[in-house]
Amino acid sequence: MPLKALHEIEHTQxxxxxxxxxxxxxxxxxLVLVPQPNQNDPNDPLNWSLSRRILIFxxxxxxxxxxxxxxxxxxxGFGQIFDEFHCSTSQLSYLISGPGLGEALGCFFIAPLASRYGKRPLWVVSSTLFFICNIWxxxxxxxxxxxxxxxFAxxxxxxxxxxxxxxINDLFFLHERxxxxxxxxxxxxxxxxxxxxAGGFLIAAEGWRWFHWVLAIxxxxxxxxxxxxxxxxQYRRDLHKSLDVTMAEDSEIFTEVADFNGKSDVTQTEGGLVREQTTTNQSATQSExxxxxxWQDLKPWSGVRKDVSLFGAFIRPWALFSYVSVIWNVMAFSIHISCFVICITLIAVVIGAPPYGFSSSMQGLTYxxxxxxNVIGAYLCGRCNDLVSQRLARRNHGVFEPEMRLPVVxxxxxxxxxxxxxxGVAFHHQWHWIVPCIGFVLVAVGFTGIPCVSQPYLMDSYFPVAxxxxxxxxxxxxxxxxxxxxxxxPWYERDGPVTMFCIxxxxxxxxxxxxxxxYIYGKRLRHHDGQLKIFLF
Structure with a gap:
């Protein structure tokens, strides 16, 4: 099975x-709709009403x-579980870390199946299994x-x-991502x-089992x-239209693809772009x-894409470490979520101990x-992300580059x-509880903000393998x-809060x-990445 590059055309993706x-x-x-929806096909998700797309999302x-x-x-509910099952403190921690590992395995060993079998079967099966596991x-x-x-949940x-x-790629346009x-x-x-x-109040009132019973409901x-x-x-639109649907004003525009299963001729235009010419006329296209x-949409299966290698679907995510921009995005999110997890973990250790001495319910309120x-980060790096990139595109003669999303970082x-x-300083000097809480707000801004920038950037830059x-x-x-x-x-106990948080x-x-x-070299990197033959399809 030959390795393929992301694209074989000159236009930078x-x-x-x-x-x-x-x-x-x-x-x-x-704003130009990117990608351009297929006007002839009512089954194109981009043609669905906004209310239907929002309901799905x-x-x-x-x-x-x-x-x-x-x-x-x-x-x-750890205290109640400790009393009922007589387990150790480390065993209790596995009830959080174990599912965290399970979530990672779900990403790598279930999600790739969507490339070959579609998303709907995975949504139906995984949501049903999640329901059953909560009852369990x-x-x-x-x-x-x-x-x-x-x-398993x-x-x-x-x-x-x-x-x-x-x-989001399926249901929304580039300027909405x-x-x-x-x-x-x-x-x-x-x-x-x-x-x-919520769990703290529910468990205090009804017991830890009701946490999972309510989740099951x-x-x-x-x-x-x-x-x-x-x-x-998932919609199989023309690959070239997905990547390069809109060009400069003087470029030749792609013609509508009439039939994905029919015959089409691929020719080269002056700008190095690909245009597909179909043999069927417009009226025939509309009737097809x-x-x-x-009732047809209720089918729990979506067909099989035989042109997609199942083995390749599991390998491709790891091949992406050949891309410098992917490495940076993964590392950036990883460091921010590490900071978030560390703060969450230390709340019970520090806020629950003297001089703060918060009760379990009060500790919960610090969340x-x-x-x-989260709200501030989602707005500043989400909504403002779209606004800033659109403004920069206007200054760039209407041309959008994925790197225009990066300034909000x-x-x-x-x-x-x-x-x-x-x-770190507040914990060390035991300052008033409001000071570390302000720090928690700022950490959460970054934790939510980074993926609001990174994920649209990856979707815009590497659409075929998004x-x-x-x-x-x-x-x-x-x-x-x-x-x-x-x-x-162990790190907190060894180095103390100041050293730990400064690092x-x-x-x-x-x-x-x-x-x-x-931001400076991203376009050049994308052009280089597109030539690497690293993907199994």
């Missing part, structure tokens, strides 16, 4: 004409949020059963993170940070809604597309500072190190989270500063 006066291009609010967002909620929300955990007769049930929900972001990625990141963070707050309803209202969103009915940071570059130093990028992006950070959870307490701040500055190099 990701560079598109976002603002144009060309009347042949479909536009909305003065929010159903899978809820599933993703519940995955994180399941992992962190049980922590307030709630009814567990012993510690081992509880641990295994939670690991996380394994099922682990598919949701990369697939949810890739679904930053905003929608911010919404997705906000839901994931809410699932992680609000879980200990919500996830059962969610699985039903996914089955009813989340159809297959028949809108699927609601609200992370929620505030200044928010986490500045905010997160300040927050980390503030936390799912593989997102699998690596989310799966690798889950492995990092799993490892960081084991080392946090973290320095790492954030050094790694995030790579965005400057990517």
């Amino acid at each position: 990701g560079t598109v004409q976002l603002i144009s006066h060309n009347s042949n291009l479909q536009q909305k609010n003065g 929010y159903n899978i967002l809820f599933f993703s949020a519940m995955g994180n909620f399941c992992i962190t929300g049980l922590a307030p 955990a709630a009814a567990s007769p012993n510690y081992s059963s509880l641990l295994v049930g939670r690991i 996380a394994w099922a929900s682990g598919t949701s993170e990369p697939l949810c972001v890739d679904t 930053g905003t929608q990625t911010g919404v997705q990141g906000l839901w994931l963070c809410f699932g992680a940070t609000l879980a200990p707050v 919500f996830t059962g309803v969610n699985a039903l809604l996914i089955f009813l209202f989340v159809p297959e969103t 597309y028949v809108k699927r009915t609601f 609200l500072s992370f929620v505030l940071g 200044l928010v986490p570059i500045i905010g997160t190190p300040i927050g980390l130093v503030l936390i 799912m593989d990028c997102l699998i690596q992006f989310n799966g690798f950070k889950n492995f990092v989270t799993f490892g960081v959870g084991f080392g946090t307490i 973290l701040a320095a790492l954030v500055i050094v790694i995030d500063a790579g965005a400057v190099l990517l």
